[in-house]
Structure formats: structure tokens, C-alpha cells
Amino acid sequence: MDQSSAVLLCVTKLREEEQRIMAHLGNLGIRVQVNLDSMELPLAGSDAHSFGLALIRCLSQKSAMNRSRLLELAGMETINSTHAITICTNKIHQAIVFEKFGVPQPHFKIIFTPAKLFDALQEYGDLCVIKPATSSWGRGIARITGKDCLEGWIAARESVDPGHQSFPVLVQEYVEKGDYDIRVVIVGRTPIVAFRRVSTENWKTNTHLGADIELLTINDEILAICERLVEVLGEGIYGADLFFDYKHLRYVVCEVNQNPEFSKSWKVHGVDVAYHIAHYVSEVLGRENRVNCTINS
Secondary structure, three states, X not given: OOHHHEEEEEEOOOOHHHHHHHHHHHHOOOEEXXXXXXXXXXXXXXXXXXXXXXXXXXXOHHHHHHHHHHHHHOOOEEEOOHHHHHHXXXXXXXXXXXXXXXXXXXXXXXXXXXXXHHHHHHHOOOOEEEEOOOOOOOOOOEEEOOHHHHXXXXXXXXHHOOOOOOXXXXXXXXXXXXXXXXXXXXXXXXXXXEEEEXXXXXXXXXXXXXXXXXXXXXXXXXXXXXXXXXXXHOOEEEEEEEEEEXXXXXXXXXXXEOOOOOOOHHHHHOOOHHHHHHHHHHXXXXXXXXXXXXXXX
16 A cells, blocks of 8 residues: 555544544545554654654644644644644634634633733623633633632632642633534534534533534534634634624634544434544545655656
């Protein structure tokens, strides 16, 4: 098999999702080599040219960033790109970039000291959301409902972070989104499925926290937001989390995940995400091969 038809799959552990992607790639005649976070990378000599591209599916945001950066420096294309991972794994970076390029999102402030949090809370009407720069699965995200609540949050943070090393933090207005958010899975440039994540028991509507899945039609407004996100981040594989803001009657981007999980959700909405990822990888490999053939000729 042509080495340019091989994929390096970078993972923290081989989950059901990656196994399904590998199976679909195998059906397309594409060889896959698994690379765990603890393993060395093919960065020099012939090793660096043994693969057409690398698919980055690391659970650790730090590992995803480090491995994509090193592989790109060695000349290998990665999905997602280092540019995209840099933005998606830092909520503060994301807010700044989305503001720059006009992506609709909740109003936000970047706060560098605990004292300044009180000013932000007052500006947002004694109701806001505090997010650490880096987190996943909703961890560390707090809804603040008044001065007493904020004082409690600061006191709790100081007990584990007396030097305030977790600052700066992102403070967002609280969006009246009802009992759901919307996850849109983007593969390449195309939103392949959208679904509501509904929770009547938790204001956080992450699937792993028990939210229910309801298939949603992708309307023109959602499609336009996805197209804009791809323009900003580049082609890739994303989980875009949207809110419908019932106060202002518009969709806003809560955040974009660069390593969307789908093992539970696809069994409900029925769209085989792994199939779409495998075919997108095959498409990118084909582009790479055509470019290489042109250069070599």
C-alpha cells in the first residue's frame, strides 16, 4: 500500500469512536497506525514521510496541541490543524478570535483578578457565567447568581488556587437558552448533523451529564454560522455548541470543540459520524496525493 494512503491516529486511548473510524478507513483501503500519548512520534527522516496525514483525537488538550504542532513542523498535515486546536482548546482565545471575525457569541469579558469579577457581575445584571480558559465536559464552569454567590466562588477558588494562577477567566452573560443547547457536528466544511441536548435537571446540557438527544433540522441561520466557523478555523472536525438566545431571538456560539465525542449521540440521531470522518480523511489524502504527484512530475 502506498505510504501516502496511511493515517497516523493520535489518541489518549482507543475508544469506541476511534475504533469505528478505523473500521471505516479500513473499508476504504486506508492503513491506520495508532499513536498513544505516551508513544514517540515519527518526526525525522523516512518516518516523517510514512503517513499521508495525522488524525488528532487526543483526550488531553495539551497532548493534542503538542502532537499536532510537532507533526506539522515535521511536514505532516494534521486534522485538526494546530491553528484550529490552538483556538478551540482555549475559551479565551476562542472568544477573542470570534469577536474579531464577527462570529455571534454571548457578550463576554476577560477578567484578570478576582476583584474585577464584581464589576463584570454588576454589568451583567447579577447573573453571569464564569469559565476557566481550558476545560472540557463542563468542568469548572459556574453560573453566578449575585454577589454572595460570587464571593463563595472566589473563596472556593482561593482554597485550591491561592496565587490565582487560574486567571484570567472568561466571564459571559447568561443566555436565556431554555432547557437545551444545540450541538452541530461539522466534518470538513459540512455540518452533517445537529441535535438538541435537553436537560430539565441541570443548567449544563452536556450529554455526559445525562442530557437527552433530539434530532434538529439545520436551518439557514445555523448553516451560515457553521460556514463562518469554518472560514475562521479552517476545514476540520468540530463540535459546535450553539444556544438559541430567547431574549434576543438569535443563535449564538457557546464554544467549539475540536475533538467532538459521538459514541452515545449518534446511536440516537442515527448519523454515522465515524463514516463521515473516514470519508473526509480519505478525501484529504486524495488531495495530498494529487499535490505530491504534481510536484514530483
